[in-house]
Amino acid sequence: MKVIFSRDFVALILSVAVVGLGMGATLPLTALALTGAGYGTDIVGLLTAAQAGGGLAAVPLTGWVGARFSGRQVIVGAVLAVALATASMQVTTNLLVWAVLRVVCGFALMLLFTFGEAWVNQLADDASRARVIAIYATNFTLFQMAGPVLVSRIAPFAASRFLVCGAIFLLALPMLAAMRATRRAAGEPEPHGNWRHVLPQMPALVIGTGFFALFDTLALSLIPLFAMTHGFTASVAVLFASAMLLGDTTLQLPIGWLADHLGRERVHIGAAVVVVVLLALLRWAVAVPWLCWPLLYVLGGAAGAIYTLSLVACGERFRGAALVSASSLVGASWSVASFGGPLIAGALMQHVGNDALIGVLLASALAFLGAAVWERRRGAVRALQ
Template sequence: MKNLPWRDFIALVASIGVVGLGLGATIPLTALRLDQRGIGTDIIGVITAVSALGILAVTPFVSRWVTRHGARTCMIAAIIVGGLSTALMETTSDLFAWALLRFVFGACMGVLFTVGEAWVNHLAPGNARGRVVAMYTTAFTLFQLVGPALVAAVEDKITWAFAAAGALFLLALPGMALIRGDAQSDDEDEAQAPWRTVLPQMPMIAMGAAFFALFDTLALSLLPLYAMRQGIATELALLSATVVLAGDTVLQFPFGWLADRYGRRRVHTGCGIAVCVLLPVLPFAAGTAWLWWTVLLMLGAAAGAIYMLSIVACGQRFTGARLVAASAILNASWGVTSSGGPLVTGVLMHSVGINALPAVMWCGAATFVACAWWEYRRIP
């Protein structure tokens, strides 16, 4: 990793890490406040889905904005507006207003994810891409996992919780000021490359992002409620999302190293198979503390590696504006499943039973594995 520009990389990682902290606090805080008001899981799923729709809505425009205004300017604007939209949730309890603010918040996250992922791939040397991207995703999830724990610790002790969560985002601004360079080349012809030329080259990559979006959103928003319905105490149930994110954090670098050494596609598919094996164990693990935490830790590690390796694959296949477009498609995939996933899962948990949560997650993982098998047959 001698060719890695460490100053830019560390500044980018610090900035995106702070964003992860704010995101990790905001999602479970929203679900908890709605649950405390007696709102059902179906409505909580709708509010969560609206945020993902914001990611989806902004995706077609990110490449154009980056070309016109630059990556740094786009990220700074998204950080400020995202923090403001979170803080404004403190001023109202109207569900429609909350939905609108979550939509704006999701759009800002879409810009940050797209540009940040393209930028880290732009910085990463080819022979160490797995490890560099793993450090980036590890930092993000390390900060993100603190969010639910922070909510569990202070949610009954602080009055202006959403305002405090919004202020967290502003801490990312100093790091952005330290970054030099940009996330794409200045090639005008390349800058005009449409996403339609990129999408056919990344079916497995897009499905990996789609699965992790489903898994991550459900883990942060509905897993604590699932744990409470299984009889786990509220304080421990809120920590369930933290344990999932801890698993995601701890093993990302080893998975990145394995991908650099043994091949990204092999490790990528193996993680999908592992998730398919672990999820059916979840309903039976709730009654045994050590098994519950172990399964959540392993699920977080395998699911997180699926997304991390999707980012790695984008960097392997694309450069310049095509890389930004590929990252935008990655986040469009995220928006599609994380908008529909909580909505469908919340309704199913309400009408069919709480075990609809691991069932929906399993369907997403199985679809990823099937897509990987199809790509292997098509592209040897």
């Protein structure tokens, strides 16, 4: 665990924390600004899609970028791009320009997280990798959760609120300057670092990331509607999301410790089993308060572990350019699921009922569990050959 005391790791997680705070503030602030200007949820959704599209556009370019720039150069450039694009939203209200700026943010953030996750995986050793990644993920989540609190303070200041958000991102630069420059990802044969070569080696990790992106998005947006269907008031229903986010935030380090001592693959599959069982019980548990709230807490922690341990597995399986490509595929899976998942879940809830939300989450969790078991069996067969 010496890595957590290293200059590079401390600087990296602090800079990512600042980015998390900026993201957690900018996204809801954009929605508030649009609705305050009289635009509907369709426009808010389109701008969200624009950012997701920018992230997807970055995926095929990560190998090229990694071969030409160090990790620190990429992250610094991404921070500057996000800060400038966010601040520029203050000087215009043109929706087309805002859409372009959100595309720029999505593109830059995809590069930032791709290279940041690859970097933290390179800093970690195999003996403590799960705990190190858990610290990284928990740190980001905590500061992202603080973003909406910041919005409540700056939202009334219409003349400067986006400038403030843009300035927040710039606070990451001094910390990034303290980090040692990483080597470029060049030097490895291109086919082995290309995402087309990497993807067949990590189907379960891509599906697991997609599941958690879907879980994270729906927990914030639609789970309160499910709770209200079962008799909870709106003020209590929103606490369903809080309970799951609390579990996600506080349980990652203990689960990471388990993964380091019991084996990442075993704990990864175990987390999926817990998620499947708890989702199946949730519809009935909501009628029993003493059971419902602990269930939501553990569910959030187990769901978060599926994502955290997917990042850990990337570091176990890949190095160099291949690790960068794997991290970009994780980011792409997140973008696709967080954009398309709510559309599907929302449509099903509209036509089938709000309990359809649990069905969507359960189906995606089962998909990951099946892929993870298949990958483990495939690995066992290869070990015997």
